[in-house]
Amino acid sequence: MRVAVLCETDPAEPRVAAVPETVKKFTALGATVVVQSGAGTKAGVPDGDYEAAGASIAGSAEDAARDADLVLKVRRPATDELALYKSGTTVVAIMDPYGNEDALKAMAEAGLSTFAMELMPRITRAQVMDVLSSQANLAGYRAVVDGASEYGRAMPMMMTAAGTVPAARVFVMGVGVAGLQAIATARRMGAVVTATDVRPATKEQVESLGAKFVAVEDDEFKQAETSGGYAKEMSADYQKKQADLVATHIAKQDIVITTALIPGRPAPKLVSEAMVASMKPGSVLIDLAVERGGNVEGAKAGEIVVTGNGAKIVGHLNVPGRLAATASSLYARNLYAFVETLVDKEAKTLAVKWDDELVKATNLTRDGQVVHAAFQPKA
Template identity: 45%
Template sequence: MILATCRETLPGENRVSFVPEGIPALKKLGFEVLLEAGAGEGAGFPDRAYSERGARLASRNDVLRQAQILCQLHAPSSSDIEALTPGATVVSLLYPLSRLPLVAEMARKGLTVFALDLLPRISRAQSMDVLSSQSTVAGYRAIVLAASSLPRFFPMLMTPAGTIPPARVFIIGAGVAGLQAIATARRLGATVEAHDVRPVAKEQVESLGARFIGLEMEREKAEDTSGYAKAQSEEFLRRQRELIAAQCQKADVVVTTALIPGKRAPLLISKEAVEGMRPGSVIVDLAAEQGGNCELTEPGQTVVRSGVIVHGPLHPASALAPQASLFYAKNLQAFLSLLVKNGAMEIDLEDPIFQQTLVCRDGKIVHEAVRQASEAVRQPAAAG
């Protein structure tokens, strides 16, 4: 079975799905590994490193034409979908509820499609948890980026010229990225505070030496069964924005990580809140790919507003592409080892891992939530 990957084409994306050191393990699973020439260069992996470990290299069109299972970080483009052979399998981060037209294209092409962003939060899936592995990298990167932008020290310094207090860092969202940001900021000597709508996050935040800032809420209203934060009422969001604005005024660095699967990132930092921050302060908005948590974020750009530096990185984990790629490759290997047995795909629909990640099969959208969303989009169009 031919397992393939191509160079990622989104601007600023340097990661790759396979790393040279992982090729032998994929071959042991029974795969012939095929890569587009140059696919790993952005992550520091030359073609020679792949070929020396038994992978085959080809042009992009040849890779797509021959691929039986195509693994990518991002969903394939329309032109790539067209080049794939009907019946091929695609495994990637897809975010299908936000990309319904692309999902429909893949279904029409007859592709079997798995969305790794839909993996359930269960112990068996931890080794496949792409969102967690990449969020770990992104959280670390956010603090490094903030520290390099902030015109002052992170740690407290006691010098003959006087004592310099530590920088104050405020983290919004204490998921994997937020917790890694807390840990990294603490290692650099900053004083850290963090906010999350989920009460369960309080213990995690405090275990890393940060102070938890929160609003009272029942756990059932704060998070879904997968552990992700739920969308909240407008009244709650108003109170949350007031709390965040007050904290931002005291912070030197603010890192935002708040996301809701399948929806635009919640707007948590208003223009007025930014204007109330001290000049020279830094915001790193890790939700920029889904619109941003800050009203002044420009996705993919760094801007200065009212003297505040606002970073909106689109692929923050890509800044550490070698390690981020290694994590992703390990996640893929774990998923593929469950998917392929004795040289053939075995999709056990009783397994929650496949139940929740399988989006398209046999020319149809089979994921219930995605199917319903697609039908809801088509019905108004038909009525019009």
């Protein structure tokens, strides 16, 4: 079983799909691991560390991928990369399949068996494989660090001989994994933290972290969560009531962090232009959903926008990648935990159990076809 770890073709992607720790584990499974030279450089892992863990180093992507049974990546292979893989190769990565049907078709036509790690079901046995959680956790932490950096003032209350410095007010919108970590980090830094979400279960979580919950708690709010634990899209009437409440609250905030995403849909707009305009000069908005269109009106992907009233809208791309070493370590562990379930440990070969619930949930292409139910042609 030959496992290839390739460099990412996107220059803005510093993460890597394997670290020395997981290379050792793959080797223990009986795999031969080949790492493309430089794959871990941006994540702080030199080629020598991979060699010390038992991998061999290939000079090019072509050499690394040649005869590979399994290819590990962070992001979906680029179309021009597919020719490097032999037909039948298994590829595991964050595939970003929604809205990228042409890319799925290209992978199917290349004869690849592909698996999207972000489609992993949120069940107990798959927790260790949950890349959305591992990466969002880091994004929430980094959002607060970036917010504090851009804010330009102290976060905690300070009582000094020269007078008292008030604590920064931080408002977190969307209390998933990223939001909860943002709340915890902002609290550790001494900020006064409030948070909002449409899912009733989050109120207790927010309050357990020492923050205050802000929401219109009507009957619709009480039914606002899917069986999978995701937020439902709310009615226009509820959205207006919630927006009115948020508008009065947001004008008093120093840092706003938005994290709201609905799988397969554009990011919902949570902060209007008028809300941004109501904020004080020097206020900061960190939009973690900017890659899906953003939660903040006026946010631009990859840019920091300074508004007319002096507020900053921060739209960093790939926020987990801003902590490349830690993000790579967690992602690599997620990958290994999943791949381990695909391996026959006695034969030391890939032996995918196609009826396994994890496989069915994540398998995008197989035998020349796009097989995932969510990406079939619409009738």
